[in-house]
Amino acid sequence: MTSYLIRNSAGLTLLCALLGTLCKTGSGQIRYSMLEELDKGSFVGNISKDLGLKPRELAERGVRIISKGKTQLFALNPRSGSLVTAGRIDREELCAQSTRCLVKFNILVEDKLNIFEVEIEIKDINDNAPGFLTEELEIKIGELTAPGTRFPLKTAFDPDVGINSLQNYQLSLDDYFSLAVKIVSDGAKYPELVLEQALDREEKKVHELVLIASDGGDPVHSGNLYIQVIVLDANDNPPVFTQPEYRVSVQENLPVGTRLLTVNATDPDEGFNAQVSYILDKMPGKIAQIFHLNSVTGDISILKSLDYEDAIFYEIKIKAQDGPGLLSKAKILVTVLDVNDNAPEITITSFTGSVSEEATAGREVALVNVHDRDSGQNGQVMVFVLGNMPFNLEKSIDQYYRLVTARSLDREQVSEYNITLRATDGGSPPLSTDTHIMLHVEDINDNPPAFTHASYSAYVPENNPRGASIFAVTAQDPDSIKNAHITYALTEDTIQGAPLSTYVSINSDTGVLYALRSFDHEQVRDLKVLVTASDSGDPPLSSNVSLTLFVLDQNDNAPEILYPTLPTDGSTGVELAPRSAEPGYLVTKVVAVDRDSGQNAWLSYRLLKASEPGLFMVGLHTGEVRTARALLDRDSLKQSLVVAVQDHGQPPLSATVTLTVAVANSIPDVLADLGSLEIPSTPEASDLTLYLVVAVAAVSCVFLAFVIILLALRLRRWHTSRLLQASGGGLARVPTSHFVGVDGVQAFLQTYSHEVCLTADSGKSHLIFPQPNYADTLISQESCEKSEPLLVTQDLLEAKGDPKLLQRKRTAPVHLEARNKSYPQVSNVQGDVIGFLNIPETSGEEPSPLSSRNAKELQAS
Numbered sequence: 001m002t003s004y005l006i007r008n009s010a011g012l013t014l015l016c017a018l019l020g021t022l023c024k025t026g027s028g029q030i031r032y033s034m035l036e037e038l039d040k041g042s043f044v045g046n047i048s049k050d051l052g053l054k055p056r057e058l059a060e061r062g063v064r065i066i067s068k069g070k071t072q073l074f075a076l077n078p079r080s081g082s083l084v085t086a087g088r089i090d091r092e093e094l095c096a097q098s099t100r101c102l103v104k105f106n107i108l109v110e111d112k113l114n115i116f117e118v119e120i121e122i123k124d125i126n127d128n129a130p131g132f133l134t135e136e137l138e139i140k141i142g143e144l145t146a147p148g149t150r151f152p153l154k155t156a157f158d159p160d161v162g163i164n165s166l167q168n169y170q171l172s173l174d175d176y177f178s179l180a181v182k183i184v185s186d187g188a189k190y191p192e193l194v195l196e197q198a199l200d201r202e203e204k205k206v207h208e209l210v211l212i213a214s215d216g217g218d219p220v221h222s223g224n225l226y227i228q229v230i231v232l233d234a235n236d237n238p239p240v241f242t243q244p245e246y247r248v249s250v251q252e253n254l255p256v257g258t259r260l261l262t263v264n265a266t267d268p269d270e271g272f273n274a275q276v277s278y279i280l281d282k283m284p285g286k287i288a289q290i291f292h293l294n295s296v297t298g299d300i301s302i303l304k305s306l307d308y309e310d311a312i313f314y315e316i317k318i319k320a321q322d323g324p325g326l327l328s329k330a331k332i333l334v335t336v337l338d339v340n341d342n343a344p345e346i347t348i349t350s351f352t353g354s355v356s357e358e359a360t361a362g363r364e365v366a367l368v369n370v371h372d373r374d375s376g377q378n379g380q381v382m383v384f385v386l387g388n389m390p391f392n393l394e395k396s397i398d399q400y401y402r403l404v405t406a407r408s409l410d411r412e413q414v415s416e417y418n419i420t421l422r423a424t425d426g427g428s429p430p431l432s433t434d435t436h437i438m439l440h441v442e443d444i445n446d447n448p449p450a451f452t453h454a455s456y457s458a459y460v461p462e463n464n465p466r467g468a469s470i471f472a473v474t475a476q477d478p479d480s481i482k483n484a485h486i487t488y489a490l491t492e493d494t495i496q497g498a499p500l501s502t503y504v505s506i507n508s509d510t511g512v513l514y515a516l517r518s519f520d521h522e523q524v525r526d527l528k529v530l531v532t533a534s535d536s537g538d539p540p541l542s543s544n545v546s547l548t549l550f551v552l553d554q555n556d557n558a559p560e561i562l563y564p565t566l567p568t569d570g571s572t573g574v575e576l577a578p579r580s581a582e583p584g585y586l587v588t589k590v591v592a593v594d595r596d597s598g599q600n601a602w603l604s605y606r607l608l609k610a611s612e613p614g615l616f617m618v619g620l621h622t623g624e625v626r627t628a629r630a631l632l633d634r635d636s637l638k639q640s641l642v643v644a645v646q647d648h649g650q651p652p653l654s655a656t657v658t659l660t661v662a663v664a665n666s667i668p669d670v671l672a673d674l675g676s677l678e679i680p681s682t683p684e685a686s687d688l689t690l691y692l693v694v695a696v697a698a699v700s701c702v703f704l705a706f707v708i709i710l711l712a713l714r715l716r717r718w719h720t721s722r723l724l725q726a727s728g729g730g731l732a733r734v735p736t737s738h739f740v741g742v743d744g745v746q747a748f749l750q751t752y753s754h755e756v757c758l759t760a761d762s763g764k765s766h767l768i769f770p771q772p773n774y775a776d777t778l779i780s781q782e783s784c785e786k787s788e789p790l791l792v793t794q795d796l797l798e799a800k801g802d803p804k805l806l807q808r809k810r811t812a813p814v815h816l817e818a819r820n821k822s823y824p825q826v827s828n829v830q831g832d833v834i835g836f837l838n839i840p841e842t843s844g845e846e847p848s849p850l851s852s853r854n855a856k857e858l859q860a861s
Contacts, residue, residue: 030107032083033121036091041084044074044120047107048081051116055081062110066349068371073103074120083118091122092159099161106398113350113367115400126164126217130156132225133282137211139193139227140325142235143201149236150180151193152327156213156223157283163216172210177229179211190329193227201231235273238326239265249335252308260291263298265320265328272323281317281329291316291334300332308338309373340378340427345371346435349400354440357411365391366403366437370423380426386434389419403437411441412478445483445537449475451545458513461552462521470504473511473545475533483537486511491530491544496523503527504549513547521553522595555600555649561657563591574660577639579631587616587661590623592645600649608656609642616661618643625659637663 032045048055051063059078067073075086095101101122106115132154139151158166169191171179176197182190191211207229214222242264250260267274280293291314292301300316316332350367372379383401385391390409394402403419417439424432451473458471477484488511493500504527505514513529527549534542564575575588594601605623610616612635617628625641639661646654 029117029119031119031121033123034085034089035123035125036089037125037127038085038089040087041077044083044085046081047076047083047118051107051109053081053109055079061112062108064108064110065105066108066115066369067105074105089122091124092128094122097159097161097165106400108349108367110350113364113396113402115367115397117398124161124164126160126215126219126221128159128164129221129223130158130166130213130215131223132156132211132213134225136226136228138230138325140230140232140235141195141199142232142324143199144234144236145195145199146236147195147197149195151195152329153191153193153211153227154225155188155190156225158213158215158221160215160217165215166213167216168214170212170214172212174207174209176207177209193229199231201233205231207231232324235269235322235324235326237268237273237322239267239276239320239322239328241265241320241328241330244330246330246332247335248332249337250302250306251337251339252306253339253341254302254306256302256304258302260300260302260334261332263293263300263318263320263330263332265298265330267322267326269322273326275323276320277322279319279321281319283315283317287314287316290314293318306336308336308375309342312336312338338375338378340374340425340429340431342373342378343431343433344381344383344423344425345373346383346421346423346433347371348435348437351437352439354442355405355409356442356444357409357446358444359405359408361405361407363405364402365405365419365439367396368393368401368403368421370399370401372423372425374425374427378425378427381423382426383421383423386420386422389417391417391419393421409441411443411480412447414441415443415480416440443480443483445479445535445539445541447478447483448541448543449477449486449533449535450543451475451531451533453545455545456547457550458547459550459552460515460519462519462554463556464515464518466515466518468515470513470515470549471547472513473531473533473547475511475543475545477535479535479537483535485536486533487536489532489534491532493528493530495527500527500529504529506531513549519551521551521597522557524551526550553597553600555596555647555651555653557595557600558653559592559594559603559645559647559655561590561592561645561655563589564657564659566657574662575625577627577631577661577663579633579635579663581627581631583627583629585627587625587627588659589625590618590643590645590657590659592623592655594647596647596649600647602648604646604648606644606646607641608644609640611638611640612636615639616641625661631663635663639663 030045030047030050034042034044047063048058053061053063055078057063058076058081063076065072065074065076072086073089075084076082077084091101094103101124103120103122105118107118108115134154137154139153141149141151153169156166156169158164166189169179169181169189171177171191171193176195176199178194178196180192180194182192184190191213193209209227209229211225211227212222213225214220246261246263248261250258263278265276265278267276277295278293278298279295280288280291282288290302290304290306292303293299293316294301313336314334316334317329318332319327319329321327347369348366349369352365355363355365368383370381370383372381381399383393385393385403390406392404392406394404396402403421417437419437419439420434421437422432422434424430452475456471456473460470464470473488475486475488477486487508488506489508490500490504490506495503501516503516503519503524505516506512507514511531511533513531529547529549530544531547532542532544534540577585577587581587590605592603592605594603603623604620605618606620607616607618614628615631615635616625616639618625623643623645625643641659641661642656643659644654644656646652
């Protein structure tokens with residue numbers, strides 16, 4: 001019958017729901033009302049309109065329902081933008097007998113993180129009929145019961161409220177009984193059976209009655225209780241409680257089994273009629289599962305723990321019954337007091353997961369809801385961020401908070417945050433709950449690569465193989481992923497006119513530097529390179545560092561002998577040593593250089609071979625060739641020495657030079673022995689003979705003309721003839737040890753006070769004297785050409801009585817030039833070689849070697 005009435009009222013229900021829709025009230029709060037028992041999907045309210053959104057924007061903006069309960073009662077229709085039921089809603093199941101049934105939940109607009117509170121009132125419909133806990137009731141009444149006596153009957157229970165709840169009782173017609181309804185202060189109605197006239201057990205032992213309970217709904221629903229009245233003998237007093245209503249307040253954390261109170265009822269009858277027992281009146285719900293009544297003692301105790309959050313008030317109905325069955329009723333009102341037994345709850349409603357490090361202060365991170373099931377001060381919750389975190393909590397509506405950044409973040413300092421939120425209530429002692437949020441900081445390219453050093457220096461040995469790795473530079477970038485991917489490059493430059501890229505290259509990924517050619521320390525001693533490290537961010541950032549590559553020397557160059565130089569015309573250099581030379585006399589000096597550097601260029605000299613062992617010695621570090629002992633008459637005029645020059649590299653390299661030393665007391669002695677010095681015949685020398693003959697003939701002609709002109713000029717002066725005679729006499733007395741002009745010989749002048757310029761034959765005979773100490777440069781050819789020569793004819797040589805001077809292939813005039821100044825150097829001349837000899841004006845006096853003082857003065861000049 002109930003379901004039939006519900007189906008017939010479906011149209012009315014929908015109409016009521018539409019009319020009951022309310023608009024927004026208050027800031028962020030929406031209220032609706034609806035009837036219970038609507039079908040699933042029934043319209044509740046136009047939520048899109050109330051939110052100010054179009055229906056299609058609900059899904060786009062992430063509008064969703066956030067319900068605190070476990071069961072979702074309502075849903076959003078994205079097509080119509082309306083709030084609909086998610087299933088049938090039973091008001092009695094939600095709110096029991098509460099006068100007003102309200103359901104609250106929140107609606108979240110995801111993209112704006114806005115929260116709206118929705119309150120829906122569930123209105124009652126008459127979907128329940130009044131009912132009794134039992135279908136039959138047996139009442140025993142003594143026959144002595146006086147008319148007008150009232151017998152409490154069982155009350156009916158209707159879960160509906162208002163007009164749809166229990167309204168009245170009716171009793172079937174009977175001559176002995178009538179119905180009286182007792183209304184108490186709270187409006188509850190208790191039916192009582194009234195004895196209208198005295199009973200007579202002998203006339204009728206049992207009376208059958210029907211009690212009808214009906215509500216005020218439309219249509220009216222009702223329930224029946226079948227009453228069977230048994231007439232007993234003489235028990236006319238029911239038990240009576242000491243007070244009709246008992247009140248007690250208990251804390252919710254009382255242990256199970258705790259006694260709350262004791263009820264007491266008395267019966268004035270005697271014997272069996274006065275025996276009272278206590279009965280817990282059966283009530284719908286969980287009261288019988290929570291409380292226990294001792295039927296003998298009347299003690300009320302708890303069977304299970306109380307929970308203030310489940311129920312704050314209980315109404316317990318009890319009965320006292322005597323032996324024959326007379327009853328009386330009373331109430332026990334139990335008030336549950338709250339204790340702080342529930343910790344706050346934190347719910348992360350919305351969370352972004354990550355935030356960019358360029359985000360400014362106030363960037364939303366999460367939406368947090370806090371809730372405490374306790375009440376009063378125990379339910380007051382404070383929430384905050386633990387630790388020194390760059391985040392703040394901002395209050396939103398209700399118990400919602402926004403977690404926002406307090407300042408800009410730096411991923412290079414902290415890449416992720418483990419945020420701990422703590423909610424604490426106001427109880428004593430307070431309870432708290434922690435929840436953790438892991439927030440990642442997204443990287444931006446805000447750091448350029450940084451090298452580990454401000455500059456680099458590397459060393460590479462010369463003659464390195466091509467393609468060998470030289471050095472590796474490393475840069476670090478505190479950014480991540482592509483912002484930290486570093487590539488290396490070299491700045492373009494030129495070295496000795498060649499591009500840097502032809503010398504070295506760099507691996508763009510590893511920073512390893514490679515040599516593209518084999519380096520030569522003698523050409524390039526260092527390379528300055530500028531390395532650029534760039535990341536892959538957008539835009540990319542870069543930094544530079546200077547790298548200096550030092551090319552280390554290796555011993556790859558043998559010593560090079562500068563003096564005596566190796567002649568290119570087939571001649572052999574000859575040095576002069578007088579027979580009167582004392583031990584330690586400086587004959588000549590070997591000069592050598594090494595293109596290497598450092599230890600590889602340190603040179604040492606040693607006498608490798610000598611035709612006369614023990615006669616000469618060589619300075620280890622100076623290269624000076626000196627006499628080791630005095631020269632003897634038996635010593636050969638021609639001494640051959642082989643001097644080795646060696647560097648200090650590993651392995652050492654060396655070079656050798658062959659020196660020819662002429663030993664004589666006078667120049668004629670040297671000239672007499674010229675024939676003994678043979679020029680080695682080689683194919684190259686014979687090929688040059690023809691060219692030399694032609695060149696010497698041409699030069700001789702020019703020179704002869706020049707001598708004739710000079711002779712004419714000299715004849716003008718009287719002192720010219722005197723000077724010519726002095727030259728002839730002095731020359732005969734000049735020791736041959738003071739000069740040498742041997743075919744194929746080039747040498748330095750030793751220390752003498754006179755210089756001679758001698759031209760032998762077309763074979764380029766040279767007369768060269770060593771300097772006082774060693775000098776490694778020669779005077780220019782012009783020095784000889786600018787002199788004023790004196791003609792010495794071939795007859796002059798013949799007058800000296802030395803036939804060896806005539807044993808030349810060809811003869812040439814000998815030019816002697818008087819000089820007022822001593823020249824320490826002699827110049828090589830192509831063709832005829834000219835030396836200089838200072839001839840004193842006073843004849844008959846043999847020149848002597850320079851003193852040590854004069855030698856030092858010449859060396860200084």
